Amino acid sequence: MLRLTLRNLVARKVRLVMSTLAIVLGIGFLAGVLTFSHGLGATFDNIIEGSTSDALVRTEGEVSFQASGAGTTKLVEPQVIERLRELPEVEAADGSVDGVGAYLLGEDGKLVGGTGAPTLVFNYYDSVNVAGDPILILESGQWPDQPGEINLDESSAERGGYEIGDEVTLLLPVGELRKTFELVGTSNFNGGGTAGATLALLETSEAQAVFLGGQDAYTTVALTAADGVSQTELADAAKTVLPDGFTAVTGQKVIDESDEQIGQFLDVIGYFLIAFAVIAIVVGAFIIFNTFSILVSQRVRESALLRALGASRRQVTWSVLVEAFFMALLGSTLGLLLGLGLSRGLAAVFRAQGLDIAGEVLVLTPTTVIAAYVVGIGITMIAAFVPARRAAKVAPVAALRDDLTVQEKALGRRRILLGTIALLVGAALMGAGLIGAPGADAAWIGAGAVIWVITVAVMAPVLGHPVLVACRAAFDKVFGTTGKLAGENALRNPRRTGATASALMIGLAVVSAVGVLAASLSATNDALVDREFRSDFLVQSPSFQGFPTKIGDEMEQVDGVGTISRMQGSVALVKEDQDFVMGVDRAFARIYELDMVRGTQDISGDQAILSESKAGDLDADVGTQVPVAFPGGQTVDLEVVGIFEDTPITGGVTMPISVLEDAGLRRNDSTLSINVAEGADVGEVQAALDKVVEDIPVVTVQDKEGFSELIKGQVNQLLFMIYGLLALAVIIAVIGIVNTLGLSVIERTREVGLLRAVGLSRRRLRLMITLESITIAVLGAVLGLVVGLLIGVALRQSLSDDLTELALPLSSLVVFLVIAVVFGVLAAIVPAVRASRMKVLDAIATE
Amino acid sequence: MTEQPTGGAPDGVAASAHDLVKVYGTEEAEVRALDGVTVDLMKGEFTAIMGPSGSGKSTLMHCLAALDTPTSGEAVVDGTSLGRLKDKALTNLRRDRIGFVFQAFNLVPTLTAKENILLPLDLAGKKPDPAWFDAVIDAIGLRPRLGHRPSEMSGGQQQRVACARALVSRPSIVFADEPTGNLDSTSSAEVLGFLRRSVDDFGQTVVMVTHDPVAASYSDRVLFLADGKVVDELREPHRDAILERMGALSDAATSKAG
Structure with missing residues (x-):
């Protein structure tokens, strides 16, 4: 039995390569992420330990x-x-x-x-x-x-x-x-x-x-x-x-402190990356499941022959599972190697962002190797189990029959019912999150979202039916008979089409959910900037670090500058808790009029104003004394004289800049707000200000639009990084389409031959397969984008404190749909060329 | 080669083979499936090609039907020599001038009976002649089943739909490859009766490969192939005469082997 299984593997090389590729990519991503995270940690550990004295x-x-x-x-x-x-x-x-x-x-x-x-x-x-x-x-x-x-x-x-x-x-x-x-x-x-x-x-x-x-x-x-x-x-x-x-303090304490600070930051990066690896692997599992389903249905006669010759059901099941095992073993091994390469790629990306990780620490640790094999083999075996069971159910007599394939059944009523219930449960969880159930709202919505994605993936054959019918109608209209045949082909086996599209759906659901959040974030920022950017110019460093006061001094001399207000930020312990406090000068009040809840905005001496939320956190009110400990050990008791509505203009704890200076902090500026003098030309002033910081690239002068663009650029940078990480999941899904189409073409060899015999040209045969591929891609995209949109809107709602505006990235969604169509076309190339190369006679004569 | 008129003329050549040779494999494994076949298939005639397994009868049909390319020699369909045609031209030729009925898997499972019948016309972007379409549908007697898919029809019904598809584009010639191979005798009789009527009533040219003497007895002319050569021919064949010839061929093969 084992020998037969191995022969099977070797005999179907192309199929093996395509299916294994899904495992290789998924595991490669996982191994790459784990290796990279390990390397990241090791880099900092080495530096911290290597640079700390006794x-x-x-x-x-x-x-x-x-x-x-x-x-x-x-x-x-x-x-x-x-x-x-x-x-x-x-x-x-x-x-x-x-x-x-x-x-x-x-x-x-x-x-x-x-x-x-x-x-x-x-x-x-x-x-x-x-x-x-x-x-x-x-x-x-x-x-x-x-x-x-x-x-x-x-x-x-x-x-x-x-x-x-x-x-x-x-x-x-x-x-x-x-x-x-x-x-x-x-x-x-x-x-x-x-x-x-x-x-x-x-x-x-x-x-x-x-x-x-x-x-x-x-x-x-x-x-x-x-x-x-x-x-x-x-x-x-x-x-x-x-x-x-x-x-x-001891060296060990310094190391522990540093580890703790950096560890949090590294953990965030690690979990962030692993989330994408998980998505890639889930998508891969769909492909594996699908591939084995098709393989099993194509091998009905072989399975039946084995059964007729006396193989037990268990033996047939095992022969499929063993085949899966060897595929997984090969895929995981190649995946590990790919992971090593990927981790270097990730390191290069991070290096471009200024985080340098040496190549020597990017090595496969035993944990990574074990994790890769356990996940790779585990997922593959689980995905292959259902098809393997199905193979064993073939009656021995099927070996003697002429009809080659078992038709995969449409979804039963019971499943539709279960799926509907699951969707409702998911909706209920999201609803619970939205109306503020105990615990984190996002966690409720996340749980609902996961249920939705999985259910939609399983129910894709039913939910996607209207999409498929629409595609068929559209293709019939545009491409005539060829289009209709393609539409029908996508519809003939809804389960297969659905499962293939699901892989794409998962990736696109995340893409569109993230897209909604990013668009909302941009819209929120726009609104915020519109409301809160009250000076003509802001002078800041892109990383919001401090810069020399000399820059402000020079800018005060620029013709046309009316008011210039300086702010300096500092870490400090406010009532024992670490916080970031703001010092502002007297001119601050001339540019910014804060919305005061109580008290006054005017501060001098050892006074402070608090934002409403900070006052709540500190349990402080007008008249309260708040102790603030500055670096260097000096503690100052500040009297609260006012409470203002939360605003990004200044920090939650704002005090005169003199307090910072008196506490022994060296003066620098973190923000300059500049208003032009009456009658001055804004453009000319900006040019003059730009000239001051011309050869100081750390500091930039921005007006409202520039600032808005800067923030948008930062949001987009993160967004593109996420899209880049999701690209792998989408690529795996595209491989799934290639695989399904390729296997479908082989399965339909005789039909292709018949079509060719009655007059379908090669070009139109390729068109037919391409259209079928596009149908699958569009199905996956539509389901994914719709589900992602709903999830994104729900998540935005739960975060509405921070994301006050809701924006739907409709144009991006259209772009994604177009990209999905392009991927559909690309996925069809190999199967279409293969089908069109089949000789008509071979196709008809195939037994 | 001059273009000959197509259609109802009772005489003239619909398709012909000239010294057709088809060799499979090389060297020791070489098989000469066709070993210099020269034959004319006449218009308006129902020709059956018979012979034992491996005699080359299917290969002859495939070469004449533009499904396979001969190693040497020339195949001519409706006045067009196939040798110099590219795939696109062959595809168009098959679509416009040849009808096919195969032994099995004759219909596209995703299309209804009507859509299957109209498939070659749809592919050519042509509209069916309504009167002709009605005549063909009535001849196969499946009008009530036009909206059904193949999986909802019996094997005989499917095969009759395939016959209708072969006829509806008014091809110069219909090739049928063991059309009754998978059918019971009643269904076979229906299909063969229909092919016969298409010749008698519509003047259609039909070429059928079979090894069933009963099927062959529906034809006007039977060609006997053995070892890649045309060895015999019968006109207005009777079942017993066919059986006798087949028996003789089989004996010859046996004695040769012995």
Whole structure:
């Protein structure tokens, strides 16, 4: 029996390849995603562990990881380092000057690494990490040991187009805006790569000059333990000599903090990608199910012969399942290899976004291999089980009969009933989500959506009937008999057509649901910008990071500028919880009139205004004192003087910018709002403002339209990424159509021969098959788009707090339908050519 | 080769084979299915081609019906030599000038009886002649079943629909390949009676391959093939005469094998 099964596999190579392809692609995607996620985690783990010393002296405050971005001015004096060095537990103590908010410009004047990954500028010192290895390794040239020298990480130097000896330009957050250095060497974190971050190493006194205004001081101190001293002992010993406001933490704590911060971010990426892998695999399962259904129906005579020769039902079932097993084994193995390639592709995509993952960490882990085989074989066997059972039900006498195939039955009434009930249950779940059942609304709607998609997939033969009939009528009208034959062919086996279309439906349902959300998001943003963008111009960095105040200073000098308001954001602990607070200047009130619920918008001194929702969260009201702890450890009690309606104009906790300054934060601006003076030409002012930031690519001047476009661009970028990830599921579905058509053509060999004999030309035969393919694709697209539209609208409704506007991407839906038709045409090419090459006589003579 | 008038003339050649050779396989496995067949099939005649299995009778028909290409020699249908025609021209020839009835799988399962009958005309983009269509439908006696699909009809009814399809486009010649091979004797009689009437009443040319002497006895002329050659011919055949010839052919084959 086994030998026969293997022979079967080998004998039908083309079929094997096509069916296996669905498994290969699905598993390939899964393996690729898992490998990529693992590589992503490993990259950061390596960097974090490779760049952390035994213990670290830093300012007090829990928010160390983000606080480094806020730019505290509290510094470690050199004497403190001397005292640390004298401790017996300390082998070495290296003062570090960490600069934040700097950017590296490439030779072409553009930002290196975009604005996604951070640019880390610090002084070079030869400290070692927790494992006792150097934190930094030199790749070429030398370390910076003179003012004016710089050492860049290898990848940034390459991306910036710099070679050793070149002049390198940095944009700095304080003092001089642009400063040039001589590149003396390149380096890397010992962990390998920088994950896309840009490293710029300066000589210590130069770093102090650039970031600390020339003070001989440091921002943190890296401690190396003496032999036999534990991290805890080292940190405890260090604490005894530190001045107030500073603390020492173990390297392990720093690693744990970083892991936690980055882990969340990486998990989001991982789950996001795995969701698409699951979609691809479900689509693949449909294809496998369909392929085996057709194979089994074509092999009725063979199965019957086996039964007649004494094979038991179980043996026939097993022969099909074993065939599926070997296909799955082959498919999963090839899928793993494909996955390795795909993970590199994903890495390349992320690299373009500024997240650099080294190729060495993209390896197949045992977990990935096991997961790929378990999922690949499991899904294939499950998908093949029903057809395998059907094969066993063939009566032995069928071997002697002439009619070759068992007609797959239309859906029974019971199934239609069950399907209808399932659709109602799905609708009820969605309804529950919409009227606010306990728990997350989106979870209810998601559950309903999954039930809907699966039910529609199973019921496609019934639900899709009107679509098929419409296609037949349309094709009959346009293409005459050929069109009618194609329409009839799609209708003759509704189950097969339905199952093939379902694979496409799943992908398109997600596409259109996501499309509705994205369109609604864009519409919401448009409305929001329309309502809230009240100044003539906004000056921001695309990543909403801070930029030097000098830019604002220069813009104040521009002719025609009337009012200019500055805002600075900072992380802080508000009532013990981490938050992002906003400092605004006096001019803020002249541009923005907030809708006050209570109290006043006017703030001065240690006062704050809260948004309505933030006030609720903090249980605060006008007159309440709210403690805010800033990076650097300073806590300020702010008096709440007003509550305003929620708005994206400013943060939930807004205070005078002086509060931030007094708390020891270095001044920079995160947003400038500019109104032109009366009578000034808006266009001219914009041109003049643009000129200020001409060679500072981190900062852009935007008017309302520009800002709107920027946000739309960001939404679209995400949307296209999702579409790109869904493309694989759609490709698998198209392979399914190729497969079904190919097998149908073989099954209908004699009919094709008859049609050719009575006068159907090759061209029209190809047209007939193409039209059948288009019918399947249109069916899948229509079902998918309609279901996705409903799901998208329901999801939007549940998110209506954030997505206040509902927009239907109708033109996109039409485009998807057209794309589906194009895919239908493409899917038909191979089967159509194969059918038209069949010799008429062979077709008729086939037994 | 000059174009000859088509249609009702009782004499003249509808199709002809000139030294037709068809070889399958190569070298040792070579089979000469047709070994130099020269024959004229006359207009307005019902010709039966008979012979034992492997005698080449089906191959001869396939070559004459533009379904297969001969290795050498020439096949002419309705004055057109098939040798130089491309696939498109052959397709048009089959559609416009040849009617087919096969042993099995004669109808497109997705189309109704009427749609099947009109299929060659639809493919050619032509309208049927209503009077002719009615005459054919009445002749096969299936008017009430025109809206049915093949799966709702008996084998005999299906075969009669196939015959109607072969006739409705008024082809120069109808080729029937074992049209009664799958039918019981009553259904066979209906189908053969219809083919006979189409010759007598409509002046249709019919060529039928069969190994059933009863079927052959409906014809005007029987050609006997053996080993790829025309070995004998009978006019106005009677069943017993056919049986006798077949027996002789079979004996010859046996003695040759012995």
